Amino acid sequence: MSPLLEVHDLHVEIPLPHAHLYAVRGVSLTVDAGESIGVVGESGSGKSITLRALLGLLPRPAQVTKGSIILDGVDVTGLPERRRTKMLTDAMSMVFQDSLTALNPVMRVGDQIAEVPRRRLGMSKRAAHARAVELMDQVGIPEPERRFRAYPHQLSGGMRQRVCIAIALSAEPRLILADEPTTALDVTIQAQVLEVIDGLRRDHQLGVVLVSHDLAVISQTCSRIYVMYAGRVIESGSIRQLLSLARHPYTFALLRAVPDPDLPVHRLLTIPGQPPDLTAVPAGCSFAPRCALTEPACREVDPPLTAVPKEPDHASACIRLETASQWLDWAPVGVPDLVKKT
Amino acid sequence: MTVISVPGSATDTVAPTTRRRRKHNVLLIVGLTLFGLLVLVAILAPVLATHDPIQQDLAHARLAPGAPGHLLGTDELGRDVFSRLLYGARVDLRVGVLAVVSPFIIGTVLGLVAGWFGGWLDTLIMRIVDVVIAFPFFVLVIALVFALGAGTGSIYVAITMVGWVAYCRIVRGEVLVAKEQEYALAARASGLPTWRILFRHLLPNVVLQAVIFSMSDIVLTILAIVTLGYLGLGVPPPTPDWGSMIQDGQQFLLTQWYLATIPGVAVVITGLALALIADGLVERFDSR
Numbered sequence: 333m334s335p336l337l338e339v340h341d342l343h344v345e346i347p348l349p350h351a352h353l354y355a356v357r358g359v360s361l362t363v364d365a366g367e368s369i370g371v372v373g374e375s376g377s378g379k380s381i382t383l384r385a386l387l388g389l390l391p392r393p394a395q396v397t398k399g400s401i402i403l404d405g406v407d408v409t410g411l412p413e414r415r416r417t418k419m420l421t422d423a424m425s426m427v428f429q430d431s432l433t434a435l436n437p438v439m440r441v442g443d444q445i446a447e448v449p450r451r452r453l454g455m456s457k458r459a460a461h462a463r464a465v466e467l468m469d470q471v472g473i474p475e476p477e478r479r480f481r482a483y484p485h486q487l488s489g490g491m492r493q494r495v496c497i498a499i500a501l502s503a504e505p506r507l508i509l510a511d512e513p514t515t516a517l518d519v520t521i522q523a524q525v526l527e528v529i530d531g532l533r534r535d536h537q538l539g540v541v542l543v544s545h546d547l548a549v550i551s552q553t554c555s556r557i558y559v560m561y562a563g564r565v566i567e568s569g570s571i572r573q574l575l576s577l578a579r580h581p582y583t584f585a586l587l588r589a590v591p592d593p594d595l596p597v598h599r600l601l602t603i604p605g606q607p608p609d610l611t612a613v614p615a616g617c618s619f620a621p622r623c624a625l626t627e628p629a630c631r632e633v634d635p636p637l638t639a640v641p642k643e644p645d646h647a648s649a650c651i652r653l654e655t656a657s658q659w660l661d662w663a664p665v666g667v668p669d670l671v672k673k674t
Numbered sequence: 675m676t677v678i679s680v681p682g683s684a685t686d687t688v689a690p691t692t693r694r695r696r697k698h699n700v701l702l703i704v705g706l707t708l709f710g711l712l713v714l715v716a717i718l719a720p721v722l723a724t725h726d727p728i729q730q731d732l733a734h735a736r737l738a739p740g741a742p743g744h745l746l747g748t749d750e751l752g753r754d755v756f757s758r759l760l761y762g763a764r765v766d767l768r769v770g771v772l773a774v775v776s777p778f779i780i781g782t783v784l785g786l787v788a789g790w791f792g793g794w795l796d797t798l799i800m801r802i803v804d805v806v807i808a809f810p811f812f813v814l815v816i817a818l819v820f821a822l823g824a825g826t827g828s829i830y831v832a833i834t835m836v837g838w839v840a841y842c843r844i845v846r847g848e849v850l851v852a853k854e855q856e857y858a859l860a861a862r863a864s865g866l867p868t869w870r871i872l873f874r875h876l877l878p879n880v881v882l883q884a885v886i887f888s889m890s891d892i893v894l895t896i897l898a899i900v901t902l903g904y905l906g907l908g909v910p911p912p913t914p915d916w917g918s919m920i921q922d923g924q925q926f927l928l929t930q931w932y933l934a935t936i937p938g939v940a941v942v943i944t945g946l947a948l949a950l951i952a953d954g955l956v957e958r959f960d961s962r
Binding site: 384387389391392417418421422424425426428429430433434435436437438439447448451452496499500502503 | 792854855856857859860861862863864865866867870874875878879959
C-alpha cells in the first residue's frame with residue numbers, strides 16, 4: 333500500500349529583488365495513515381515553507397521549482413492548479429501557531445467550525461451546527477453548546493487552539509499539518525493540546541505532520557523525526573534511533589543543547605555560529621562552518637542523505653556518520669563546547 | 675464583577691471586559707441618539723413644521739427668532755426658518771447618506787478585489803484610482819454635474835464616480851494586511867471558495883475603517899452639496915436645504931446673522947453626531 337503522503341525532492345525558491353533565496357533544497361518525507369511525523373529545525377530552516385508548499389499556499393513570490401507531492405499514490409504535481417489545490421485541501425488541514433491570528437476575530441467560533449461542513453460538505457444548517465458541537469466536544473472543549481457562540485478573543489489560548497484543531501478536523505481530512513501548534517501555549521496546556529492531536533491520530537487513523545523547534549514536543553508525539561537545516565533534511569529516523577545515537581553533528585549538538593533536568597546546569601550549551609545565508613549557498617555541507625568535526629572533504633561536496641548501515645529508516649547527510657559513536661569521546665581533544673558534557 | 679478564569683474550566687467563555695465596554699460606550703450612544711433625533715426630525719418634518727417651508731410672506735420677512743408664530747424667525751422672503759430647517763434635514767440627510775452608499779459599495783468591492791488578487795487587476799484598478807485622485811475633488815464633481823445637468827440624481831452619480839476611490843484605497847490597504855493573517859491562510863487551506871473568503875472572512879475584518887471614513891464622508895458630502903448649491907448646481911430652489919439656506923443667509927450676515935448661522939449649526943450637529951458614531955464604532959469593534 334502506498335503511503336498517505338510522499339514528498340520527493342521538494343525545492344522552493346523565493347525570487348528577491350537582488351537575489352534568489354533557496355528556501356527549501358530537496359526535502360523528501362513520507363507519512364502513513366495513523367502515523368505522526370515530526371519536522372524539527374531552527375527558524376529559517378524551511379520547515380514552515382515546506383508545509384505551506386504542501387498545501388499550495390506559498391506566499392508570493394515563492395514557488396515550487398522542483399520535486400513531487402504524491403497523495404495516495406497519485407502524483408499531484410503535474411495536475412492543473414485548481415485540481416491540485418482541491419485535492420490537497422480536501423486531503424489535508426492545517427493548524428497554525430498563533431490561534432489568535434488563525435481565527436477570524438469577528439466570527440463566532442462555532443460558525444467558523446461549521447463553515448466547511450456547511451459550505452463544502454453540503455450539510456444543512458442544523459447538521460453543520462450539530463457537527464460543530466460534536467467536533468468541539470471531541471477536541472475537549474467543555475460546554476460546547478455555550479462556547480459555540482463565543483468570539484475568539486473571549487476564549488483562553490488553549491481553548492482557541494482546540495477550536496483551531498476542530499476547524500482543521502471539520503474538513504474531514506486524512507492528514508493534519510500542524511505548524512508549531514503549541515509554541516504559543518504554556519507547558520501544561522501544551523501537553524493537553526498534544527494529547528488531543530495524538531488521540532485524534534489514534535482514533536481516526538489521521539496522518540500528522542508536526543512542525544516544531546521544540547525537540548521535547550516532537551519526541552512526545554511523533555514516531556519519526558526529520559531534522560531540517562538550511563532548507564534540507566539532514567537526518568531522519570525514528571525517535572529511538574535519534575535519541576540513542578544521532579548520526580549528524582547538527583542533531584547531535586541539538587540534542588546536547590537540551591538541558592538535562594537531573595544535572596546541575598552551569599552553562600547552557602549552544603551551537604556557535606549562524607545558519608548559512610540561503611541566497612548564496614556555499615559548496616559543501618551547509619553545516620560545515622559550524623561543525624566541530626569538519627574535515628576538508630566536508631567543504632567540497634554537500635553529502636546526500638545516506639542510509640545508516642544496520643539501522644533501517646535511519647538516514648543522515650554526514651560523510652562521517654559511521655563515526656558517531658565516538659563523537660562524544662573526541663570531545664576532550666580540541667572539540668569546542670558543543671559536544672562537551674557539563 | 676470578578677470572574678476568576680481557570681483555563682479549560684467552564685468560567686472563561688465571555689470576558690467581562692466586552693460586556694462592560696458595550697454598556698459604557700458613551701460615544702456611540704450619544705452619537706446614535708443625536709443622529710436618531712435628526713432622522714426623526716427629518717421624518718416628522720410635515721408634522722413638526724409650523725409653516726409651509728416654501729410659502730413666502732414678504733410682509734413678515736427677516737423676523738428675528740422668537741417672533742410670534744415663527745420660532746426661529748423668517749428669512750428674506752418671509753419663509754419660516756424653523757420649517758425650512760426641518761425640511762432641509764430631509765433633503766440633506768437623504769442626499770448625504772445616499773450619495774455615500776454607492777461609492778462605499780463600489781470602492782469596497784474594488785478594494786477587496788485589488789488587494790486580494792493583486793497582479794494586473796490591482797495595477798489596473800489602482801491606476802484608475804490615481805487618475806481620479808489626480809483631479810481636485812470639486813473640479814471633477816462640478817464638471818460631472820455640469821455635464822449631467824443640475825439636480826439630485828446628477829449629484830449622486832457625480833459623487834459616486836469621484837468618491838469611490840477613497841474607499842477603494844482604504845479597503846485595499848487593509849486587505850493587504852489582512853490577507854497575510856493566518857485566518858485568511860486558514861480559510862484558503864480549508865478549500866473555501868474565493869468569494870466566500872473575500873466576503874465572509876476578509877470583508878468584516880477590513881470594512882471598519884471604511885465605515886468610519888464614511889461617517890465623515892457623509893458630512894463632506896453634505897458640504898459638497900452646499901457648495902454645489904452655491905454654484906447653482908445643487909438642489910434646485912425653492913426646495914429647502916441647509917446649503918442654500920446658508921447661501922441665502924450670508925448676504926445678511928451683518929444684520930441678521932442667525933439666518934446663515936442656524937442652518938450652519940444644523941450641519942455642525944450632524945457632523946458631530948456622525949463623528950461620535952465613528953469614534954464609538956472604533957471603540958466597540960476595533961479589537962486591535
